[in-house]
Amino acid sequence: MSVTLLFAIVLALAFVGYLLGRSSAANLKTAGNNLHSIPPYHGYFVALWCGLPALLLVLVWMAAQSTVVDQLLLASLPSHLTEGATPARISLMLGEIKNVAAGRIFGTPDQATIDAAARYQSMQNTASLAMVVCTLAAAVAGIAFARSRLSPDFRARNRVDGILRWLLIICSILAILTTLGIILSLVIESLSFFARVPVVEFLFGLNWSPQTPIRADQVASTGAFGAVPVFWGTIFISVIAMLVALPVGLFSAIYLVEYADKRIRAIVKPLLEILAGIPTIVYGFFAVLTVAPFIRDFGTSLGLSVASNSALAAGGVMGIMIIPFISSFSDDAITAVPQSMRDGAYALGATKAETIRQVLLPAALPGIVGGVLLAVSRAIGETMIVVMAAGLTATLTVNPLEGVTTVTVQIVMLLTGDTEFDSPKTLAAFGLGLVLFISTLALNILALQVVKRYRERYE
Amino acid sequence: MLDTTEASGMVMNKTAEEAGALAKAVSTAKAGHETKIAASKVSVFYGDKQALFDVSIDIPERQVMAFIGPSGCGKSTFLRCINRMNDTIDICSVKGTIEIDGANIYDPKIDPVLLRARVGMVFQKPNPFPKSIYDNIAYGPRIHGVAKAGSAMDEIVERSLQRAALWNEVKDRLDQPGTGLSGGQQQRLCIARAIAVDPDIILMDEPCSALDPIATAKVEELIDELRAQYTIVIVTHSMQQAARVSQKAAFFHLGKLIEVDETDKMFTNPSDQRTQDYITGRFG
Numbered sequence: 001m002s003v004t005l006l007f008a009i010v011l012a013l014a015f016v017g018y019l020l021g022r023s024s025a026a027n028l029k030t031a032g033n034n035l036h037s038i039p040p041y042h043g044y045f046v047a048l049w050c051g052l053p054a055l056l057l058v059l060v061w062m063a064a065q066s067t068v069v070d071q072l073l074l075a076s077l078p079s080h081l082t083e084g085a086t087p088a089r090i091s092l093m094l095g096e097i098k099n100v101a102a103g104r105i106f107g108t109p110d111q112a113t114i115d116a117a118a119r120y121q122s123m124q125n126t127a128s129l130a131m132v133v134c135t136l137a138a139a140v141a142g143i144a145f146a147r148s149r150l151s152p153d154f155r156a157r158n159r160v161d162g163i164l165r166w167l168l169i170i171c172s173i174l175a176i177l178t179t180l181g182i183i184l185s186l187v188i189e190s191l192s193f194f195a196r197v198p199v200v201e202f203l204f205g206l207n208w209s210p211q212t213p214i215r216a217d218q219v220a221s222t223g224a225f226g227a228v229p230v231f232w233g234t235i236f237i238s239v240i241a242m243l244v245a246l247p248v249g250l251f252s253a254i255y256l257v258e259y260a261d262k263r264i265r266a267i268v269k270p271l272l273e274i275l276a277g278i279p280t281i282v283y284g285f286f287a288v289l290t291v292a293p294f295i296r297d298f299g300t301s302l303g304l305s306v307a308s309n310s311a312l313a314a315g316g317v318m319g320i321m322i323i324p325f326i327s328s329f330s331d332d333a334i335t336a337v338p339q340s341m342r343d344g345a346y347a348l349g350a351t352k353a354e355t356i357r358q359v360l361l362p363a364a365l366p367g368i369v370g371g372v373l374l375a376v377s378r379a380i381g382e383t384m385i386v387v388m389a390a391g392l393t394a395t396l397t398v399n400p401l402e403g404v405t406t407v408t409v410q411i412v413m414l415l416t417g418d419t420e421f422d423s424p425k426t427l428a429a430f431g432l433g434l435v436l437f438i439s440t441l442a443l444n445i446l447a448l449q450v451v452k453r454y455r456e457r458y459e
Numbered sequence: 460m461l462d463t464t465e466a467s468g469m470v471m472n473k474t475a476e477e478a479g480a481l482a483k484a485v486s487t488a489k490a491g492h493e494t495k496i497a498a499s500k501v502s503v504f505y506g507d508k509q510a511l512f513d514v515s516i517d518i519p520e521r522q523v524m525a526f527i528g529p530s531g532c533g534k535s536t537f538l539r540c541i542n543r544m545n546d547t548i549d550i551c552s553v554k555g556t557i558e559i560d561g562a563n564i565y566d567p568k569i570d571p572v573l574l575r576a577r578v579g580m581v582f583q584k585p586n587p588f589p590k591s592i593y594d595n596i597a598y599g600p601r602i603h604g605v606a607k608a609g610s611a612m613d614e615i616v617e618r619s620l621q622r623a624a625l626w627n628e629v630k631d632r633l634d635q636p637g638t639g640l641s642g643g644q645q646q647r648l649c650i651a652r653a654i655a656v657d658p659d660i661i662l663m664d665e666p667c668s669a670l671d672p673i674a675t676a677k678v679e680e681l682i683d684e685l686r687a688q689y690t691i692v693i694v695t696h697s698m699q700q701a702a703r704v705s706q707k708a709a710f711f712h713l714g715k716l717i718e719v720d721e722t723d724k725m726f727t728n729p730s731d732q733r734t735q736d737y738i739t740g741r742f743g
Contacts, residue, residue: 340584342547343547343580344582344588345598346544347544347575347582348576348579348598348652348656349572349574349599349602349603349656350598351572358598358602362589362590363589
């Protein structure tokens with residue numbers, strides 16, 4: 001029986017439980033009792049008791065089954081096969097047995113393996129059957145238990161609310177735990193990187209060339225992990241992006257809020273926000289195939305030497321991507337400035353431009369700054385555009401026509417292709433990731449703080 | 460340097476003028492005043508909806524004219540015609556003429572920005588800018604180039620705050636945000652801000668509706684002092700307030716001007732039945 005079918009049956013049982021609970025509560029009511037909770041809550045109570053333990057059991061069972069079966073299988077193997085075998089050898093053996101059991105037979109397996117495969121198959125079948133039986137038993141037991149609790153005074157509503165509250169808490173904890181897990185894995189891997197490369201060298205070194213020899217006799221550079229040029233590349237490209245996005249985004253927001261009439265606004269605003277919906281990989285090939293060649297040809301015609309993967313192309317296109325962030329945040333911030341501020345300024349004889357410059361923008365500034373900071377953290381973490389359009393070599397330059405590389409590009413380079421998980425080259429990615437994570441986190445927190453202070457202002 | 464001397468000269472003149480005007484106002488309280496604002500056949504439309512019907516009224520200078528009437532009767536709409544604030548609402552259109560000192564303010568040659576420098580406005584809810592107290596006052600003079608910075612501006616700020624009876628309360632914290640003041644102080648700050656551009660006329664749109672009784676009393680006292688210097692038009696929902704602060708009153712009903720008269724007369728012996736009904740509280 002498939003797990004999906006099992007789930008369906010449990011859900012059906014829960015529904016039956018709901019009907020049973022509701023009808024027995026309704027019966028209590030017609031018998032003249034004064035119920036604490038209305039009948040549907042009794043129904044929900046029974047349904048939850050039927051469904052939740054059963055579903056939980058299925059999840060735990062499925063998580064544990066393979067380990068338990070593997071252990072049983074191992075114990076049943078002839079001792080000459082398992083004795084003194086390395087863990088790698090044992091997992092290879094188990095893999096072969098499972099392959100045979102699934103009918104994927106390579107070469108001629110020995111008799112012990114074929115026997116084991118048969119045992120494995122039967123153990124799996126038994127386990128699955130046991131799971132179905134136990135789950136259904138749990139569901140039915142849940143219904144029986146919950147129904148026995150029902151009485152006129154039973155506080156079904158409070159119980160159901162309590163259970164739902166716990167479900168909600170578990171969901172939010174799950175999200176938090178995932179974040180914590182990511183941070184933890186980043187930190188642990190980074191620590192093992194920093195055990196090989198000193199932190200100071202990583203944070204302040206000027207030379208980045210992570211290629212390390214894989215074999216002792218290989219001709220390769222020894223590997224240098226000074227990340228300053230990489231971080232510089234990220235900062236440089238982000239600055240270029242902000243130089244494009246900030247004026248365009250802010251000015252279009254001002255136009256949309258203060259100058260455009262309603263019909264134009266209704267068309268232009270969604271069009272601007274479409275920019276946010278374009279996949280970054282599309283921006284990427286726009287940068288590589290359209291913008292970069294244009295900049296190179298234009299530069300060449302002026303007699304400048306322009307790299308084909310110039311920081312200008314990558315940063316410029318990233319700026320276009322960020323425009324909607326800035327414009328919609330600024331739009332919200334300017335719209336949120338009370339009309340009375342505008343009236344006050346106009347009544348003093350201020351022109352529209354004076355009102356915007358001296359009253360609206362200062363009042364909206366915290367909101368705009370919040371949006372800009374979020375946009376910056378987006379720019380720093382942006383990957384696809386720079387992987388396609390930015391360079392691969394870490395150069396410490398302030399010339400936007402040269403190619404630079406970014407943190408995200410380097411992480412992609414370090415982790416794609418054949419990698420060993422214990423070489424500094426691979427681990428360097430975690431070091432970079434950690435610094436990147438910390439900086440975008442800091443920017444986000446800063447942005448939220450700024451936005452929060454702004455909100456307190458007019459309420 | 461030029462600015463400074465000019466400004467201080469102006470201050471001297473103003474104070475002398477103020478004293479003279481005050482004496483004059485006291486002596487001629489009941490006497491006739493020249494017409495400052497003359498509106499004729501003013502109609503206002505919000506899109507297709509007509510909000511004001513052929514309003515004609517003469518508003519005398521250096522007096523307080525109160526507009527009274529039930530909610531939605533068009534008194535605020537008419538007030539906003541006098542400094543062309545209705546121009547800032549896209550769907551709003553105004554017909555008819557309003558003359559200030561004999562010049563039609565709806566003449567295409569008139570720049571509403573310059574007009575608003577002559578006709579100040581105070582709003583229902585205090586709306587100080589999120590700037591310092593000093594910058595709130597200095598905003599108007601600065602954009603009109605009356606004074607740049609330094610001592611000339613300091614004098615304008617001090618004079619405006621003194622006239623708005625706020626100076627003593629805020630003189631030690633001019634650099635703090637105007638939004639940090641109490642509601643009544645904020646409203647007096649807005650009055651000071653309007654005075655700072657040196658207008659002839661001050662429009663007040665229910666200036667006390669967001670204030671407590673004590674703050675209201677202070678603002679009313681201030682309005683009474685200001686009329687020696689400025690022509691004041693005030694929209695109010697409070698009959699008592701109209702009686703306390705105004706010399707003349709205009710009653711609006713359903714977008715029409717029903718009656719204009721001396722406040723005393725209107726409150727004791729109104730000539731229109733609707734005015735009487737409103738004043739005695741039968742509707743509104």
